[in-house]
Amino acid sequence: MMTNLFSVFDPSSSIFNLSLNWLSTFIGLIMIPPMFWLMPSRYHIIWNSILLTLHKEFKTLLGPTGKNGSTFIFISLFSMILFNNFLGLFPYIFTSTSHMTLSLTLALPLWFSFMLYGWINHTQHMFAHLVPQGTPAVLMPFMVCIESISNIIRPGTLAVRLTANMIAGHLLLTLMGNTGPSLSFFIASLLIIGQIALLVLESAVAIIQSYVFAVLSTLYSSEVN
Template identity: 85%
Template sequence: MMTNLFTVFDPSSSIFHMSFNWLSTFMGLLMIPPMYWFMPSRYQIIWNNIMLTLHKEFKTLLGPLSHKGSTFMFISLFSLILFNNFMGLFPYIFTSTSHLTLTLALALPLWASFMIYGWINHTQHMFAHLVPQGTPAILMPFMVCIETVSNIIRPGTLAVRLAANMIAGHLLLTLLGNTGSSLTYYTIMLLLIAQIALLVLESAVAIIQSYVFAVLSTLYSSEVN
């Protein structure tokens, strides 16, 4: 029995007290081996083109001083989030990216590693970031406090943005779907049209949010170089 509306997003499916909800997060690994054994399909060619475009864009954001191969870390992050966002649109599949457990596990280590690397290797540069150029001397203490707070809340904003956007659309789809049993035939037809439109919107949100997460992580990385 559902005690409240948000329990539909709880990871509660289990067999013999073993949770199977998080297995959907790793289902993408099953698709990797055939890529190295079969001739590339049209879908794989399209995906390779997308990855190449992302590589060029992330390389531009990171700048000429970035380490070689660092873009592949953000491309992998984009692919993981995109796959899990789309998996959540299928019925009876647990949306792992709608929980802060996963989103914080992605955002917090990235942010912490950027901060540790920056403060150890580029200490003067990191101090310079705390005071924007052209700030009056009287406002410098306040700007340092504001910049420090904005730096600290970055992993939280990354995690909450992704989780909130994913759970909001799924919640709306669930709310509309639960009203179907009490509607008339013509109203159900309108409901189906609305659900299809929302599903298309959620597909766009799944792409946009994974892209935003990867791009913001790339920008945070570029600031410490």
Template identity: 85%
Template structure:
């Protein structure tokens, strides 16, 4: 019996006190299509089209001042989060992106590297970002404080947004699933239809949240150039 509703998200499978649940993070590698076939499969062609589309979009967001090849960092980030979000919808697969341990590990180093690079190489440009254009002189001190705070909490908002969205859908599916044994046949049919609809919604959320995370990270990097 669960003592806590969130205990379904706890890493529990272990051998010799080593948690094996986090190995689910590497399951996405199995989905990546191989590039060693003589004739590429449809899966490979579709994946190449997705990468090319993301590359063009991220390149537009970064702008002409961005470094060549920097878009592939964000494409890799998108792929990692997408696989973990999507695989977490399968039964008995641990959703690592529902933990702040993983989401903060992704968000904090990226944000910190952007800040260090920006303040060292483009100090004046970073100072101008603290005061939006057209701000009255009397409001400038307040705007500097607000912009500084909003900049500092960026990695936190990135991490919490992803983890909260993953937890919310999974909790709803768990709560509805636990009521199944006590329902009649007619209500059980409605519950299964509702669960399938929620599962479809969660699949969409898994894709959208990985895209949002990657796009926001790209926008933060474009601000330092």
């Protein structure tokens, strides 16, 4: 009986019908305690410089109207997605970000809270966003529909972008790995080199996708001020 190609990514470990695969999202907490030693390590210094750079960039994206401390929401979001993306590259660790269950859970409440805050506190500004400046009167009804649809699908596009990019590389690695035993030594050596190169690419994708998710969330929040 044939199974779905994507079934290899389904949660499978469970005790008392409780899925244990999702516990992989908490493995990143193991990396946090060493950061609180009296003498900062190199890892601590590098991570602090990354967070400081992100803070400055998100502060620029939010603009002068951004509230103090609001960048830490998006820095935390970036850190969580980055940890989970990287942990999924290790063997036998469940990639939680490759499922819509997690990515949509992150994107939907964020988008909904931005919309709720914007429509309650800046109603006129939100209506102005529906019609771009300089739009002819004839096209205004169509522009309102287009802008409304593009606004509504934002959490879906955020979630699908992260999920699709994470599952695509893992799927390719899985398919390449499954063909290994049936190949000759020379072809298998080329396959291993190709998988190492693909693993390096997946590491870059893990960083880029967490950054894109955090930046787009920041941009969406800056529009409601």
